Amino acid sequence: MSLQFDPNTLPGDGLDIQGSLPPSFFDLAENDQARPVTPLEYNLHVSKDEDGELFVTGEVSATFELHCGRCLEPFQLRIEQTDFAHQIPMENGTPDLTNLLREDILLALPTYPRCETGNVTPRECPAEGRFDSPTEPSGDEAPDASGKNTWEALDQLTNLKKN
Template sequence: MSSTPSISSLPRDIDPRKFAQQGLSLEGKIAVSDLPRVAEVLAEPGTEVGVALTFDIDEQGLKVVSGSVNGTLSVVCQRCLEPLPIEVEAELKLALAWDEDEAKNLPRRFDPWIVGDGATDIYAIVEEELLLALPMVAYHEEPCIDASLYQSGEVEEADVEPKANPFQMLEQLKSSPKS
């Protein structure tokens, strides 16, 4: 009884409980500009991500959502500060829960998705998964800036002048014999 609507752009608000009861699947694209927290961390947010979601009821009677989010996103290289395209893929394995208490009792193989009655914003879940899939630090694999610009923090001995120790006089007083 599973049907896959052919949708180029996914709907924002759905009722995931009804989708799970009906065993529906969604497949389509979401513009990154519709995901403000993801767009904020990208160098060029004018792309789309592909989303495939399957709603179902598992053998324990839990309403679950599985699927993937993938696409090529342009982040900022932390070396040269230029755009860097990266492939991002996130796998979803969620179980629907009414509240925090029910979410705590879900099997560990599922991440909880707390939903109430009625429609829920699926873009929020996609946005969370993309944020988790993005690398903390991104940089080009090939050298993108001149190696002479790197500094290790080491200073040659010849360049360092010895500094006078302000406590040298105290050290001398401490080591002198008491009279």
Template sequence: MEILLADIPEDGLHIDGSFPKAIFDLSEDDSIRPVSDVFYDADVYKFEDAVVFSGRLQGKFQLQCARCLEYFEYDADFNWSSDLDLEKKQYSFDLKEIVREDFLLELPSSPMCDEMVEGKVCEKADLIDRIAASDEREDEDSGDGRDVWGALDDFGKEN
């Protein structure tokens, strides 16, 4: 959606609306899956060499947990505050591209499902915790370690 710089008045332009999730054009196995239209609601201000957006971005996504690789639901709702630097002869910009890029920038880059979904247990994190806990238990049991070395010593003598 092309917005002409000439159409932005001195005291700013209010824009609101939505774009279909197809604007993201991501592959199925990308760690980000948009699942709804995305919504924008902002004031746009024009300066000599930049355009500034100030408002809100919203949309529903599935994000892939960086640990267990499962997808979980994520409702994006960002304060949208962004600058677009203008080229010398630029007379317009594509709002769709700005919205797309700003969502991708704002979405968490290595999300953990159990940190972002209340009450969710990340199975991978749970497993790592259990392995760590069982290692600690073995360390506490100091008798075992010596016996292993003792057995190795005996083995050496016999040969």
């Protein structure tokens, strides 16, 4: 499952590459937080400049199942990169685009997924508001911006050490 091509056969106006790679392409462990549920779809244009550098631009997308960091329920998130762009130096002979595609999609996944950010089936998180602090000020109360209480508490701690 690699996306390789011979740069010496690139036409002057570049090469258009379209297709998909199966979900197993992402090579994620079974117990990983993210599970791909659709193939990786790509629509790329590869061109070469006069220095022999390759430019890859286009679109890549895939859908993943994640678990919400709040309610732990699964939800789906579609990652779509419509501005995929990479410059590849021609040092190694035959370039392989698979790692570039995999990395760009996986790096776009959220580190703390929340189900209300799911864009396949939008919904509100069932745990919304369940874990709010009871000491948070309501909308009517303004928090003490002076920080006076904080400093007083710290002063008391240093006074305890002196005694």
